[in-house]
Amino acid sequence: MKNWLAQHARALLFTLRRLLAAPVSSALNILVIGIALSLPAGMVVLLQNVQGMAERAVDAPQISVFLSMDAGRDDTARIDRQLKQHQAIGKIEFVPREQALEQIKQSTGLADVIGGLTQNPLPDAYVIYPKNTGAQALEALRDELQKWQGIEHVQVDSAWARKLEALLRFGRLATLILGVLLGFALVAVTFNTIRLQILTRRDEIEVSKLIGATDAFIRRPFLYSGMLHGLLGGAAAWLIIVTSLLLVNGNLAELAQLYASSLVLRPLSAGDSLALLGFSACLGWLGAWLSVAQHLRRIEPR
Amino acid sequence: MIRFNQVCKRYPGGYEALKNVTFEIAGGEMVFLAGHSGAGKSTLLHLVAAIERPNSGSVVVRGQNVASLRGGALPYLRRNLGLIFQDHKLLFDRSAFDNVMLPLQICGGDYRESAKRVRAALDKVGLLQREKANPIALSGGEQQRLCIARAIVNRPSILLADEPTGNLDAGYAGEIMDIFQSFHQVGVTLLIATHDESALRHFAARTLTLKHGELQQ
Ligand SMILES: Nc1ncnc2c1ncn2[C@@H]1O[C@H](COP(=O)(O)OP(=O)(O)OP(=O)(O)O)[C@@H](O)[C@H]1O
Ligand SMILES: [Mg+2]
Numbered sequence: 213m214k215n216w217l218a219q220h221a222r223a224l225l226f227t228l229r230r231l232l233a234a235p236v237s238s239a240l241n242i243l244v245i246g247i248a249l250s251l252p253a254g255m256v257v258l259l260q261n262v263q264g265m266a267e268r269a270v271d272a273p274q275i276s277v278f279l280s281m282d283a284g285r286d287d288t289a290r291i292d293r294q295l296k297q298h299q300a301i302g303k304i305e306f307v308p309r310e311q312a313l314e315q316i317k318q319s320t321g322l323a324d325v326i327g328g329l330t331q332n333p334l335p336d337a338y339v340i341y342p343k344n345t346g347a348q349a350l351e352a353l354r355d356e357l358q359k360w361q362g363i364e365h366v367q368v369d370s371a372w373a374r375k376l377e378a379l380l381r382f383g384r385l386a387t388l389i390l391g392v393l394l395g396f397a398l399v400a401v402t403f404n405t406i407r408l409q410i411l412t413r414r415d416e417i418e419v420s421k422l423i424g425a426t427d428a429f430i431r432r433p434f435l436y437s438g439m440l441h442g443l444l445g446g447a448a449a450w451l452i453i454v455t456s457l458l459l460v461n462g463n464l465a466e467l468a469q470l471y472a473s474s475l476v477l478r479p480l481s482a483g484d485s486l487a488l489l490g491f492s493a494c495l496g497w498l499g500a501w502l503s504v505a506q507h508l509r510r511i512e513p514r
Numbered sequence: 515m516i517r518f519n520q521v522c523k524r525y526p527g528g529y530e531a532l533k534n535v536t537f538e539i540a541g542g543e544m545v546f547l548a549g550h551s552g553a554g555k556s557t558l559l560h561l562v563a564a565i566e567r568p569n570s571g572s573v574v575v576r577g578q579n580v581a582s583l584r585g586g587a588l589p590y591l592r593r594n595l596g597l598i599f600q601d602h603k604l605l606f607d608r609s610a611f612d613n614v615m616l617p618l619q620i621c622g623g624d625y626r627e628s629a630k631r632v633r634a635a636l637d638k639v640g641l642l643q644r645e646k647a648n649p650i651a652l653s654g655g656e657q658q659r660l661c662i663a664r665a666i667v668n669r670p671s672i673l674l675a676d677e678p679t680g681n682l683d684a685g686y687a688g689e690i691m692d693i694f695q696s697f698h699q700v701g702v703t704l705l706i707a708t709h710d711e712s713a714l715r716h717f718a719a720r721t722l723t724l725k726h727g728e729l730q731q
Contacts, residue, residue, distance in 0.1 A: 219622045419603050422565065423664070424593035425620045427586075 220432070227436040230409075241405050241441055245398050245492065246448025252391035253480075253488055254453045259383050261477045266376050273345045273369060277338040277357055280364040287362035288336060294360070295338060300353050305339040312337060335364060347374050395495055398445065402438045402499030403506075409434060410507045417511050430508060435500050442496020446489040454479050515541040515672065515703045516562060521571035523557055523727075531557040533727045535571075539705060541671075544698040546714055547707040549724035555707035556600055558724070559674045562705070563595055564588055575672070593621060596665035600676040600707075602657050604649040604664075610636065611645040614664045621668065635667040636660075638693060655682045662690065666697070673697060675706040679713065687713065 231238045277295075279288065295304050312334045317323045342353055350368050357366045410417070417430055457479050464476065480488065516539040523532040531554045539545050547555050560566040561573050564580040573581045580591060604613050614635055618628040636642045639659035641652075649657055662678060675694070679687035691713050694704055708714065714721055723730040 215622055215624070218625070222619070222625075415603075416605055416607070419605055420616065420620060421589075422563075422592065422597060422599075422603065423617045423620060424589045424591075424595075426589045429589075429620055 223432045224436050227433045227440060230433075231437065231440060241401065242444045242448055245401055245441060245445025245496070246452055248394045248397050248401070249445060249449035249488070249492055250452040252387050252394055253449050254456065255383070255387040255390065256484075257453060257457070257477070257480055259380060259387060262376075263380055264478070266380070273342070273350060275340040275342060275350065275354060275357070276367045276369060277340060277363055278365045278367075279336045280362055281335050283336070283362040291360065291362055295340065300342055300344060300349065301340055302343045303341040307337045307339060309334045309336050347377070398442065398492065398495045399499040399502070402441050402496045403503040405441060406434050406438050406500045406503035407507055409437060410503065410511070414511060417508065421511075427508070431504050434504050435497055438500020438503070439493050439497040442499070443489060443493040445496065446492030449492065450480065450485055450488060515539055515543070515576060516705065517574040518561075519572045519574070521561065521568045521573060523554075523561060523566060524569045531727050532561070532568075535729050537722055537729060539703060541703055542698070542701045544694065544704040544717070544719045545706070546717070546719055546721040547705060547724065548709075548714060548721050553724040554727045555724055556676050559676050559705065559707060562674055563592055563597055593617070593668065594670055594672065596668060596670035596673040598661050598665045598673070598675040598678050600680070602661045604657055604660060606648060606650045608648070609646050610641060610649055610652065610660050613649060613660060614667050617664060617668045631667055635663040638666065639663045640689070655686055658682060659686070659690070662693070670702070672703045673705070675704070677707060677709065679708060679710050684712070691716065
């Protein structure tokens with residue numbers, strides 16, 4: 213067992229030394245892998261940030277209910293009662309038409325225009341805070357209220373959040389596709405790197421076979437090499453993402469100052485970082501394994 | 515220890531390198547393999563190490579028919595054979611020391627113990643001073659001795675040598691033969707292919723002579 217570990221440690225050291233022996237080509241290979249990985253991983257980070265912002269923005273979805281202009285006192289009283297008794301509704305807020313007009317006057321600076329109106333064009337309205345804020349529940353409630361006598365229009369204010377959610381879903385799908393494609397690219401890059409290594413070390417492989425090396429022994433440094441390429445490529449991708457975020461955040465800070473709010477993109481979590489490294493190492497190993505399976509068989513000593 | 519039974523070897527081109535070869539070498543014996551160039555000496559040694567497979571007949575090494583050995587079992591056969599190749603097969607990307615280290619690395623021994631054995635093997639062939647040299651910087655004879663060091667570092671029970679003294683002057687050739695003699699004395703089985711008439715005469719060892727792939731009686 214100790215021996216086995218020592219053998220693996222030696223193979224790993226040996227591989228590292230080889231990697232360092234050709235620093236430029238190793239660095240370029242690793243950079244290619246890093247760039248390929250940083251695209252989907254960076255997209256994941258962006259999506260996570262957008263989703264986080266969206267969730268913070270719509271933590272309390274509302275439904276606006278506008279009554280008909282011709283709804284009388286009776287209708288209003290009935291609707292008021294029914295809303296208060298409704299199981300799915302947590303809290304309601306009545307906005308009388310006069311108040312609504314006042315608000316518009318103050319907030320839009322259209323006081324002159326509105327002052328010229330002979331009649332208030334706005335209906336009475338309610339703002340409803342539903343208990344269940346799921347998209348489906350909101351829609352069901354909207355459809356139900358829409359049918360009530362005396363209600364003109366019901367508007368779910370989180371509609372834009374749902375659109376964003378759909379957009380995010382699309383973004384995630386696109387990221388997945390990009391990730392799969394670039395994952396293949398990573399496998400292809402390591403496949404080729406290891407193929408070249410096998411070709412340049414043909415003599416060593418032949419001699420090793422002649423003096424009793426098992427296939428596992430011969431495979432080992434190549435598999436380690438593939439894994440190291442993947443791992444270092446993953447680290448490069450991590451660095452690319454973190455540096456890019458630092459740059460972007462610098463710019464965002466200026467932008468946020470203009471809007472008097474804070475806007476910061478969060479980097480990868482520790483778990484995600486580890487997942488990125490593990491994933492890239494596995495893909496590198498896979499590429500090496502395929503390459504070794506393909507090319508080592510052809511080298512038979514004479 | 516090594517038994518050939520009606521072995522025929524035909525190369526892909528159709529050339530018959532060995533024809534119906536039958537012989538037996540007992541454990542601890544030292545046997546020379548003589549014959550003209552192209553007689554099939556290297557081919558015969560390659561069959562023992564399963565580097566080539568016979569077209570018919572059986573090659574039994576230590577009770578195992580290597581002609582029908584699975585690929586996975588080959589490494590374990592070869593680890594117990596010391597192989598000295600006619601073309602050396604040294605690696606020029608590492609030092610003499612690391613070349614001799616390779617068989618021990620393959621077997622996965624403790625590094626310090628292995629290093630001691632490597633130096634002992636290098637010492638035996640007179641190359642201890644050159645352990646850091648790249649084989650490319652060694653003379654033909656030194657390369658040959660390095661190849662011998664690599665073959666004996668594992669303390670194999672069977673040593674197969676293909677022209678081990680081909681590039682050496684009489685003095686070194688004699689020393690190499692003395693090394694083989696010392697292995698013979700501790701019970702190692704040796705099969706040595708050679709042109710070296712003086713060595714053949716010097717040792718009162720059995721000689722198998724090949725002629726156009728056939729064993730002369
Ligand atoms: N891989 C091969 N493919 C085809 N023919 C081969 C191959 N190896 C050897 N031969 C032929 O088989 C014959 C025996 O070759 P071998 O190498 O065994 O001779 P040898 O006795 O070792 O000669 P030498 O003393 O020159 O080393 C030769 O005629 C050679 O041309
Ligand atoms: Mg030969």
